[in-house]
Amino acid sequence: MNQIIVDVGISENRLAILEDEELVELYIERRNNKRIVGNIYKGRVVNVLPGMQAAFVDIGLEKNCFLYVKDALGQEYFNKKDFVDREISIKDVVKQGQEIIVQVIKEPIADKGARVTTNITLPGRYLVLMPDTQYIGVSRKIGSAEERERLKAEIEALKPENMGVILRTVAEGKSKDDFREDIKFLLKLWQKIEKEKKLGFAPRLIYKDFDLIDKTIRDTFSKNIHEFIINDENEYKSAMDLVELLSPNLKDRLSYFEESHDIFRHYKIESQIHKALERKIWLKSGGYIVIDSTEALTVVDVNTGKYVGITDLEDTVLKTNLEAAVEIAKQLRLRDIGGIIIIDFIDMSNEEDEQKVLNLLEKSLNKDRTKSKILGMTELGLVEMTRKKVRQKLESVMQKKCHCCDGSGKLLNEYTLLQRFEKEMRRIALHTSCEAVIFEVHPTAFKIFEEEFITRKEIEGLTKVQSFIVPNPSLNFDDLKTKAMGSLENVKKVLNDLSTK
Incomplete structure (x- = not known):
């Protein structure tokens, strides 16, 4: 079963795509740092x-x-x-x-x-409108030659004059009526952009693409997604309006998740995010892969680890490499790793086995919407491949270089710490009758909480719990320690005692 799970927060929204309860894609959109592609x-x-x-x-x-x-x-x-x-x-x-x-x-x-680029494209539900060209194209993922020809003929009769169109994968099996509504919507959008182009001086924003949730509904939410779950009522209603407009047949798959539980913990996503930031990934067989990144490339090393096999060494190596090929494709997609990638599979003496591993790697990469290309195996037995760079890697979004070790290690960044603060405040509000709480944090993190004063006050307003943040040099940067909580009067007494020490 394929699911899209959305965790809406004050400081950031997170969207996870699950395949059979396994996290395969994660997107994070922060209030002050939203995506600008499109x-x-x-x-x-x-x-x-x-x-x-x-x-x-x-x-x-x-x-x-x-x-x-x-x-x-x-x-x-x-x-x-x-x-x-x-x-x-x-x-x-x-x-x-x-x-x-x-x-x-x-x-x-x-x-x-x-x-x-100066080549403007406007994506709709089933097609992409290209105002500056007359090209007609069909998604390569639609394999049937007969269906491709049918789609070209259908769109040829509807295509606006002097404009181009690319039919998306979800257009397969659709009719003129579906495309007509898409074109009508996109033409109105283009007319609005044309007017905006003539106003004001550069630099200025003319058109802002959909936000994370709406863009996912437009680009990803299809019959292949069995559930789309959102934990915020307002965002759920907004999403329902867009689904009604774009894909009314999918309305029953969109649902609202009551906020009495942490949605990412409920679907066991938090633990999978933590694993996605680790350097070593264990395979079910007992083998493991290690992922190391530099500015220029990413290196993946495959090891047999604790796996000793059943028959012989050659069989052990092949099974470990096959399992690693599937896991590597998943990790590249989940971690959003792009650029040059070198994979050091365990040495195989049999060319037929090498081809089996390469074929499985390529098959596993086909699930990834980001384009990748396997260039082959070098004389040293290293697999060379590339994956298109579109966004920052997951580790860059969630982590930053450690100021204590000059970049030799990494830890959760301030945005993730602030998000953890919000979740803890929500938990206290839902499951206790406390009026106030004292948190201890590292002095550097304390400065961040001071800078994010407005966001903190919004969280307090939402949870009806007053927070006090105090520095503690003995803590790690990403620690958030509850010192005391209870009535406002008692918490203030504890706070006064701390200030006199």
């Missing part, structure tokens, strides 16, 4: 670099965005048979100081700014 901006070219065949564009973010020459040219250029990259220089496409309309196609990652 957003459309009026930007200004600040620098043109012919040597890199790229330009930097200011769209109002902290870092300028990267515009590659291929992303600066219209799609029609690439449909010409005589098109050659080197014939067109970036300086012939954009000029310094020029105002241009761009769409974000890749989030800022580490020290790199976002990547943008």
